Amino acid sequence: MSTFLGNHIKFSIFGQSHGAAIGCVIDGLPAGITVDEDVLAAFMARRAPGSSPLATSRKEPDLPKIVSGLYNGKTCGAPLCAIIENTNTRSGDYANLAETPRPGHADYTARIRYKGFADMRGGGHFSGRLTAPLCIVGGICLQALEARGIRIGAHILSIADVYDDPFNAVDPAAQMEALRGKTFPVIRDAADEEMHAAVLAAKGVGDSVGGMIECAATGVPAGLGEPMFDGMENRIAKILFGIPALRGVSFGDMPDAESSVFPFSARRGSENNDAFRMNENGDVVTETNHCGGILGGITNGMPIVFTCGIKPTPSIGTEQDSVNLTDKENCRMTVVGRHDPCIIPRAVPCVEAAAAVAIFDALLEG
Amino acid sequence: MSTFLGNHIKFSIFGQSHGAAIGCVIDGLPAGITVDEDVLAAFMARRAPGSSPLATSRKEPDLPKIVSGLYNGKTCGAPLCAIIENTNTRSGDYANLAETPRPGHADYTARIRYKGFADMRGGGHFSGRLTAPLCIVGGICLQALEARGIRIGAHILSIADVYDDPFNAVDPAAQMEALRGKTFPVIRDAADEEMHAAVLAAKGVGDSVGGMIECAATGVPAGLGEPMFDGMENRIAKILFGIPALRGVSFGDMPDAESSVFPFSARRGSENNDAFRMNENGDVVTETNHCGGILGGITNGMPIVFTCGIKPTPSIGTEQDSVNLTDKENCRMTVVGRHDPCIIPRAVPCVEAAAAVAIFDALLEG
Amino acid sequence: MSTFLGNHIKFSIFGQSHGAAIGCVIDGLPAGITVDEDVLAAFMARRAPGSSPLATSRKEPDLPKIVSGLYNGKTCGAPLCAIIENTNTRSGDYANLAETPRPGHADYTARIRYKGFADMRGGGHFSGRLTAPLCIVGGICLQALEARGIRIGAHILSIADVYDDPFNAVDPAAQMEALRGKTFPVIRDAADEEMHAAVLAAKGVGDSVGGMIECAATGVPAGLGEPMFDGMENRIAKILFGIPALRGVSFGDMPDAESSVFPFSARRGSENNDAFRMNENGDVVTETNHCGGILGGITNGMPIVFTCGIKPTPSIGTEQDSVNLTDKENCRMTVVGRHDPCIIPRAVPCVEAAAAVAIFDALLEG
């Protein structure tokens, strides 16, 4: 299902990579939200391909056209539909995928699931291109959140074996502000060049790399979320795993990027508990933020912090083992087409978008 | 919300730790599933407290009474309600929590969320005790899955800094079978004693420890799940995060338990892709199982494998910093009551239960 | 599915007529709602059998025991579970139903739907007895609504060919207040005796009668509901049809109870439109209330008014044609057991309960 059912926000993402158009319909947005289409376009541009040597050479302006739900620049209560026409497709590149599934891709599983009827040209509905509509949804929620004093920002925590500094989980505001001005979002400036080198080293041998993204949200009021299956972790995870290459998530701070995957799992309770304190304004805060702003599924007013793991792009330039599904024989195959040796930079706004939807949806319950 | 809405299976978990009863109502179970109440009780017993020096000394038989939905030992199509009466509560222990929230617990966030009306005696609805009804739901799904040739098993991958061997992700069946006979589910026998020592070391100083749990499912057919927001990762994560202390999940194999971070995020594409092969039966398999049986959100017929991170029990015996919410002043507090220095062993069946619900729900879409 | 998914309120109803217990779990109730259990019991008593010559002679105290979700007399934010134990069952009466389905009942359709596994003793999960938990849910919502100035009341509009006066749809408050004091809720006093006579005439020949119920809600603010599939009509209808014998609903006023068909369908636009007016308080009102307080799915601040049709009780005392499903032959059958010759009076609080849930759920979206 490509429909996300939040408690207030429901949206559907449609389109195949090489079909006529992709887009989204968002239901449940409150009336009166200002949508600045230039701000939205700037957000979308961070995800767009073609802007970096790390990304696919496919060029798509990817500018959404909003055909409903907006009136005089504000949401009008009716569902908002935004459409991006597909203009730059080269389907011939993918002609043999129906026969020979690409390792690491959904070609085989989609074939089984959809009984041979799936449109897998360019990855079809499974293409990373479908994260563009997710960024439309998230970009609109981000504008609504900013108007309410909530900011969301993510950075590249790692690419291959190169690590950025983690967020200061208690107060990441300054780091987030600095990231806003960067086209390659890392906290530690030198990480930019080191990460580029790591990607280009892989690209040079027709290979790809994975990495991690850390995301933070500030200004989130205490009391959002619920226990059990509607906790903030459940809500954020449910949408995060809609990003194709994202395969793991860990909630809480990341005190040392090179530490174990789940930093909390190696701590003792006395280390992991965050002591409550009254601050100078009479607000309850915590001295540390190991819990990443969430206790019992509910926000405690501290920044929300979590880290996602992204797998390396499965499309690589070297020949791989696969099977011919018609002949039912083993074979060798080479993926042709244009691909990103590293999608981490382009995934950063997608993670922000996912967080924005989950947090805005929770905020609407107030 | 304590209601889980799968595509077929919907269930609600109710109860507070020190209220009259806890339990669950499951809607959407197909008619005709055999529920062996002895098998269910044996599954529940793995989660029950009081059986180990690692766990709380609270003794609860925790035997569910099924009051509806079962007829002649089989589900009858009507919702199944199971109830566990609370008999062994010592609420006096928690009298001051309303004033002084325990660090790492939901006392503070529940107070804000429920405007002071929450029943937080013994952790209330946020108590780990509420995982008992989750195990009822999962235990029933497990029986249905086993009847269909699908087996689910989990083990303790780590406690503190002690690691078990990971599953052989391509074929974990023998390891899973061996785990069935163990009261302390580890693959590497020596890990049992080492982990006990690590827990008791923490317990000796009034502290607690966290860890990781790895879970596998075999016999899952290819073609379950969907892209984007209804992928198997989304479905499993959405329910997993209903386990109170669970704060992270990583899908795929864990080739080396001590490896840092998400294993896939540090690999190159050429390493992480799983080559397709035809096996001797003419079935499509993969040579490795780095993807943990899921591609594009859809199962590929290989074992589903994922790892969860569990935080250390926040209830510890030493004095901690907190705040008095009435006086609005900092204070010191000590948690009294009975607690587990390590809940990892008891969380193992909970993780299996969560996986069972998600997989059975997907299977019903067939 | 016996789970109702409102936008905020979700509840599941469980139990079979002759099982151990029936009950409900309600999720999504805001914390802090006062639940007066005596008021709830009085509401439930209106639905209870055994109080009238019109109803079944089965006596059930039907007092719900609330086992979770309530703390110090108020909802605490956790799901509320209420249980009614079944104590007075005579299953032997229904022994042959599995073979020979009762005309007008769900015996046959449940057998097909649940592949022979349904527990149909006493009607099983399809029994009218399952409206008791619905009245628990609705009774709690009614208390919450009354605390917010919203009142809901229904009356018997017809039984057989005897008609009550309809509500004054523009201002039914005085009629609703008068109905509160009556054990047999009719506006026109003489209708009481006439309706009893009509029921007893049918009962005397082993037959049963149907009728209509009109329901009104006052104090509902303008602006609740949404267009299309989440309009107030959709929401009310979705839950109303959960009442087993209810087979039709018409929204709007009922200017003349004996009028044929849907009153609005025979009017011209100039007659059916409700003119807007400013009242003395500067509020927008309408001169008539043909629309029953709903325009475009959204409340306009006038009373909500609708009418439901209830079919005659299918259990009758005379012999009927049916089939023997094992022998696959036509046969004759006689329904034994205790039954209501007219369930309309007992359905009145059920209709109020359904309206209360739908309206309270919409109100929570504020």
Next chain:
Amino acid sequence: MSTFLGNHIKFSIFGQSHGAAIGCVIDGLPAGITVDEDVLAAFMARRAPGSSPLATSRKEPDLPKIVSGLYNGKTCGAPLCAIIENTNTRSGDYANLAETPRPGHADYTARIRYKGFADMRGGGHFSGRLTAPLCIVGGICLQALEARGIRIGAHILSIADVYDDPFNAVDPAAQMEALRGKTFPVIRDAADEEMHAAVLAAKGVGDSVGGMIECAATGVPAGLGEPMFDGMENRIAKILFGIPALRGVSFGDMPDAESSVFPFSARRGSENNDAFRMNENGDVVTETNHCGGILGGITNGMPIVFTCGIKPTPSIGTEQDSVNLTDKENCRMTVVGRHDPCIIPRAVPCVEAAAAVAIFDALLEG
């Protein structure tokens, strides 16, 4: 909410009457359904305006463009998005509606609900024009149902005080077949002219008329649906009330069109029960079909039959009382623009579409 959440089929309808486009996104359609776009266009044409003296003079080709979800003429498993561009809008006609709400329309309630931000040009998202996307969804489901031997047909049961003959509820197939060839769907041929006369009489004095539509479905297998809140009545009603002017529904046969609104409510049990019989093929059937093919929310294999009431078009040509919301004063207003004096004929395919979605969704649960 303009999103319909069936158990399998989920769809969102978007667009405002005078915005850039209207359309729908359908998620959950199985892969492999053949969609004949000509057949779909022919179905849509029955709803389109401009073809009759009874309808608005607004001409819209209303041809949907399917931009995703279809591949080689079959559904491919990905969401299907269809778009209709708005080309013939005359917004100036509606300029003063924001100030002076039209009686019987949603102008006032939308203004309250959406806090003044609603786009009400041409009725905005509340326009009857939004039933065009509903017909896309339903038209696709109809094609899928026909391929499985299930046919759905509706006819005009009444307009003003002119009645058509009702369906033979036990076997309406021949009547339904005859209706297929008619541009004005009535069973009794003379009703065509009589109904036209009734509409033109109202139109001549600037007025409008309402009526009723009866719908039947044949070939529906026994065993679809569920008790309580997911019964076939609940499912059909939930979507039916998404048709703007539809305000009532009655399930079951309509033995005499001029009888009371809910025919069953005036019958005795002995009259209303449908006797079961074995037919010559060894199938269980009923002698009569008063229940309209549904018992306990579940289909019994007989034709599904129900009747809907449609209110008269609220847009009429004569001056009416209203209020000026800025001045907060009573005023007179005249609706300008193009309107249908009777929307019943155009609503017939909409009712069929609603039934098709509900039945197809239930069928997918098989």
